[in-house]
Amino acid sequence: MNVEEAAKQLEALGNPTRLQVYRTLVRAGDCGLPVGRLQEKIGIAASTLSHHLHRLILTGLVTQERQVTTLICRANYLAMNSLVGFLVDECCVDASCAADQNGVAAA
Amino acid sequence: MNVEEAAKQLEALGNPTRLQVYRTLVRAGDCGLPVGRLQEKIGIAASTLSHHLHRLILTGLVTQERQVTTLICRANYLAMNSLVGFLVDECCVDASCAADQNGVAAA
């Protein structure tokens, strides 16, 4: 995971509509949800939803699986875990309080 | 934490430059880093950095503290924890696989 990739994923989640899509899928769990059902729940144009789904899929945050005539969408928990890990990674590695702050130099 | 607020924070982290700023602050730990030092490390125009810092501060992801002539910036870990919590919150609440998926209905 590099900065560019992580930023792409965060940007994908950084739009209210897409975040709502993603959370709806998280709530749906492993069962996932068809695109049409997502559209009903969220109430946006199909084209708009498709556009947003595409971005979520490109960044790896959502997966799709064909089931006869409908496409089932699922949140990709592994990608999320990886992203969260990146955010808190290497915390305090460069900690070196030159001035007198509240102690805790190299704890 | 609501969707709008979370989206704002995610969008703030969704720009490569801002994400780099944030991660640099995370690495710096509790000591924080002056704006000027951030600029040196990242190598962008001061005005651009100021712009990005402003957005990170508005969303609560970064805090600033005046120290004589310089402003010390710090990553706000509490905000990050809250954001991460929001992302995985209520996972699988709506799980109800109608079709025959790989079991795990209401585990």
Add this chain to the structure above:
DNA sequence: TTGCTATTTCCACCATCCTCGAAATAGAAT
């Protein structure tokens, strides 16, 4: 083939973002 449903692609408009240099401001020191 024809028709049907589910979903995506195309297109356009409007809004917002990213970036930088130049100018303005805040605060301390002389």
Add this chain to the structure above:
DNA sequence: ATTCTATTTCGAGGATGGTGGAAATAGCAA
């Protein structure tokens, strides 16, 4: 008051994003 450093605000450019309607596609059914 003047000067100096650190940082922010202003203004503008080009680029990208968000949205929905219309049209195109994918796959199945008859």
